[in-house]
Amino acid sequence: MYPPPHSHPYAPAPPPLRRWWQHPALIITLLVIFPPAGIALAWTSLWKKSQKIVATVLSGLWFLLSLLLQDPPEEDTKADRPTATASPSPTPTPTPTPTPTPSETEEVPVMPSLVGGAYASAEPIVTANLGRAYAAYKDVDLPAEYGTWLVCFQRPDAGAPVTSAVPVVYLTEPGVPCPASPNTVLHKPTPPPAPKPRPTTQPPTVAPEPEPTQEAVEEDVYYANCAAVRAANAAPIREGDPGYSRRLDRDGDGVGCEN
Incomplete structure (x- = not known):
């Protein structure tokens, strides 16, 4: 081929x-x-x-x-779900609010009348409310034990809420009458006797002006602040003391420059 x-x-x-x-x-x-x-x-x-x-x-x-991007087929589960029949909900009945009785309300403690009694009976309420006790006479110091001393003045007054102010009482020794006001001087200093004039043939001279008494000196005392009071060794200064003023008593308890 x-x-x-x-x-x-x-x-x-x-x-x-x-x-x-x-x-x-x-x-x-x-x-x-x-x-x-x-x-x-x-x-x-x-x-x-x-x-x-x-x-x-x-x-x-x-x-x-x-x-991967193809959506999975959704199963028709609506036919399998039981149909719930809505039942009307009961109307709630309002519950009445109980009215508190006077016995259920909180009682505010009030200050009892302490004047005229011994401090031993007033001590529980004074110490429970962080109160303090002072001598009614500023020239008298409280002893270590003064439970038998009598209450001459109290603050706040009887019937006032105890929480409104810190209780303060002023005491006097048994047998000693209460003063007209707190921080009064019990033992007033006696002024020295005036000197006798010497006999002389000279014409009489004008007698010298009497020295100012202790009360007049006390009225002229003035302290600018508590530092001046401490410098004069007069702290704490109480109401009625020479130079006392409300500027020096911030808490108004009658005693200034306590600290």
């Missing part, structure tokens, strides 16, 4: 015939629409091996991505 005319023994073989299912447009369409069929046709096509691998990888990724 002889070779056909005009043929060369080393001429390349003609390319294989392409079938209709090997058309690139069909394969690409199936790779996008239905990747499994597109991948199968891609490996039967006349493409190069590298092109087949790239097409397979891209189509597989596209297929997996479409599966």
Whole structure:
């Protein structure tokens, strides 16, 4: 058998015939629409091996991505759910608020009448409310034990709420009458006797003016502040003392410059 005319023994073989299912447009369409069929046709096509691998990888990724993004089907569970019939809710009955009786209300403690009694009977209420006791006479000091001393003055007055002010009582020794007001001087100093004039033949001279008494000196005493009181060794200064003023008594208990 002889070779056909005009043929060369080393001429390349003609390319294989392409079938209709090997058309690139069909394969690409199936790779996008239905990747499994597109991948199968891609490996039967006349493409190069590298092109087949790239097409397979891209189509597989596209297929997996479409599966992941697909919404799961919603189950129709409405038919299985029992239908609850709404029943009318009962109207709540208002509960009456109980009115507190006078016995249930909190009673505010009031200051009892302490004047005229011994301090021993007044001590519980005074100490319970952080009160203090002072001697009614400013020149008399309280002893270590003064439970038998009598109460001459009290603050606040009887019947006032105890919480409104700190209780303060002024005491006097049994047998000693109460003064007209707290911080009164019990033992007033006796003024010295006036000197007798000497006999002389000279014409009488005008007698010297008498020295100011202790009371006049006390009226002229003035303290600018508590530092001046302490410098004069007069602290604490009480109501009625020389130089006492409300400026020096901040808490108004009758005793200034306590600290």
